[in-house]
Amino acid sequence: NAGVTQTPKFQVLKTGQSMTLQCAQDMNHEYMSWYRQDPGMGLRLIHYSVGAGITDQGEVPNGYNVSRSTTEDFPLRLLSAAPSQTSVYFCASSYDGFNQPQHFGDGTRLSIL
Amino acid sequence: AQKITQTQPGMFVQEKEAVTLDCTYDTSDPSYGLFWYKQPSSGEMIFLIYQGSYDQQNATEGRYSLNFQKARKSANLVISASQLGDSAMYFCAMPRESGGSNYKLTFGKGTLLTVNP
Numbered sequence: 001n002a003g004v005t006q007t008p009k010f011q012v013l014k015t016g017q018s019m020t021l022q023c024a025q026d027m028n029h030e031y032m033s034w035y036r037q038d039p040g041m042g043l044r045l046i047h048y049s050v051g052a053g054i055t056d057q058g059e060v061p062n063g064y065n066v067s068r069s070t071t072e073d074f075p076l077r078l079l080s081a082a083p084s085q086t087s088v089y090f091c092a093s094s095y096d097g098f099n100q101p102q103h104f105g106d107g108t109r110l111s112i113l
Numbered sequence: 114a115q116k117i118t119q120t121q122p123g124m125f126v127q128e129k130e131a132v133t134l135d136c137t138y139d140t141s142d143p144s145y146g147l148f149w150y151k152q153p154s155s156g157e158m159i160f161l162i163y164q165g166s167y168d169q170q171n172a173t174e175g176r177y178s179l180n181f182q183k184a185r186k187s188a189n190l191v192i193s194a195s196q197l198g199d200s201a202m203y204f205c206a207m208p209r210e211s212g213g214s215n216y217k218l219t220f221g222k223g224t225l226l227t228v229n230p
Contacts, residue, residue, distance in 0.1 A: 098208035104158035
């Protein structure tokens with residue numbers, strides 16, 4: 001059972017570089033979301049999607065882009081990485097919204113130098 | 114605006130004893146739910162338990178139960194018979210409405226539980 005798969009698990013970038021964090025789920029879930037986790041801050045919602053072709057902003061969307069071309073995939077793009085984006089990123093999915101338990105990926109630890 | 118507060122940055126408990134992790138919330142939604150997640154040191158997020166605001170009874174899942182006090186806006190997690198494997202970070206989370214039918218999810222800052230042998 002794959003569940004929610006995030007790649008890569010670790011990444012180091014230089015300031016100004018771009019990169020895409022990948023997220024894929026095989027549970028046919030409509031809802032997918034991205035969070036960042038910083039020390040002492042809990043998880044904060046970056047962007048989410050309620051289905052293919054539909055995305056919306058969360059609490060901390062600046063500096064990040066998303067798209068949802070298929071039900072399975074929800075990539076997160078950093079267009080110009082900044083040190084403030086150093087964090088652990090989690091992708092999550094659920095069948096029918098945030099009022100259901102979220103299935104989380106294992107996270108991506110991202111460092112921006 | 115909705116808010117989740119976990120006032121205990123860290124808690125210690127002896128193995129086999131019970132422990133309560135606090136969570137208070139603030140919402141204007143008439144119907145809402147509350148989740149608890151566990152994050153071990155390995156980093157993954159694990160769903161533990163859910164309480165709906167209109168549920169007649171407090172939620173229970175094995176050794177986990179919720180002490181839900183709606184009037185006080187609290188949903189404390191009770192772990193009975195603590196085990197060493199319960200040592201982890203615990204997060205309380207609440208979906209919140211953001212226009213129409215789209216909900217978002219707000220997390221508290223977490224409580225780090227350490228179970229001592």
